[in-house]
Amino acid sequence: MRVFITGATGFAGSHLVDLLVARGHKVLALVHEATSHQGLPANERVQPIEGDLLDADGLIKAVALARPDLIFHLAGQAYPARSWLDPALTIAVNTGGTANLLRAAVAYGRPRVVVVTSAEIYGPISAEDLPLTEDTIPNPRHPYGVSKLAAGELARLYWERYELPVMEARPFNHIGPRQAAGFVVPDFASQLAAIRLGQADPLIRVGNLSPERDFTDVRDVAEAYWHLAERGRPGEAYLICSGHSISIQYLLDTLIDLSHVSVEVVTDERRVNPVDVPCLYGSYVKLEKDTNWRPQIPLRQSLADSLDDWEERLRSD
Structure with a gap:
């Protein structure tokens, strides 16, 4: 085709x-x-x-x-x-x-x-x-x-x-490998990869961690x-969509766990944005009914692959 x-x-x-x-x-x-x-x-x-x-x-x-x-x-x-x-x-x-x-x-x-x-x-x-x-x-x-x-x-x-x-x-x-900086997972993953490679101090800067997204x-x-x-x-x-919500805090905690490094988490006021929707998620019922699609890759795997991707990028820089 x-x-x-x-x-x-x-x-x-x-x-x-x-x-x-x-x-x-x-x-x-x-x-x-x-x-x-x-x-x-x-x-x-x-x-x-x-x-x-x-x-x-x-x-x-x-x-x-x-x-x-x-x-x-x-x-x-x-x-x-x-x-x-x-x-x-x-x-x-x-x-x-x-x-x-x-x-x-x-x-x-x-x-x-x-x-x-x-x-x-x-x-x-x-x-x-x-x-x-x-x-x-x-x-x-x-x-x-x-x-x-x-x-x-x-x-x-x-x-x-x-x-x-x-x-x-x-x-x-x-989320996953190849995502550009400027989104929450690559922003966390890139910082943690740099720490793991010894390219940055063990400190990660974050914004709002309470919102939940799909x-x-x-x-x-x-x-x-x-x-x-x-x-x-x-x-x-x-x-x-995945059909459920995940907090930004959970994403960060999981990425830190996957990175196997000890870090200090610091709130960066420049990264803090007003949040008008505390929780947001969707339903894929219609998509599954018409096409038989449903998500297959676990969140932890997506985050691990994102972290590995950023480490590879930073090694090659």
Whole structure:
């Protein structure tokens, strides 16, 4: 099968490429020189195609060149906080880029498409409204959430108007090897790896530790994308999550235990952000019912692999 992917050099995208290559598929990866900073794997089954989500006509040509049986759309501006710095660009890339990709899919011949949005569309949720489901009313609280909500709505409209068989994936937090700094697990893991290697003093700086969030291994998330491509119902949205919440304190304690080092934990006021939602988690009942997907990789394994990944990165620096 020929598979066209945007965002193939990103965190989840790189794991999806690994999955597809391992199963014998041909991967056609959209790369944009200005933003695709990580490389693609050196494999004959992986072919880069130059393109830009904001160049509608160029994207049509890229999709036509790829001749895909299937499309995964993962590319975009992925940081909610950064969306406040340039909200117009975030909406242009995440919403406009999705519109251009869907248009290109229709122009090519309507292959199956999985559009990845985010559980960030929901915003603040009260405890009585948990777990989140696909029927929970979105209430985004930043331009990133708005951009992803609109991208999901476009997916539904393209199914209704053009019968493009497109599914929307709404992942919660995903963790594992290759995750960039700026998220809670890599921030903890990178500090602990440096301590374990003797590159830093035995002190770890943290922000809020009480919030509880839903974490899924990135490799399980990639598997969920594939399940959706195979068995998802066009025009539908699906939550991808673990189905339960884990405190940030538990993540830190587990990573410290895995690192086998003694550390002093210090609260860094620069890392402390206001928390408007103490607890947040979702339900994957719909995804499991339609595709038979459920998470497989234990949290402790995800954290151990993240820690090992950061130690390897720091050794090679």
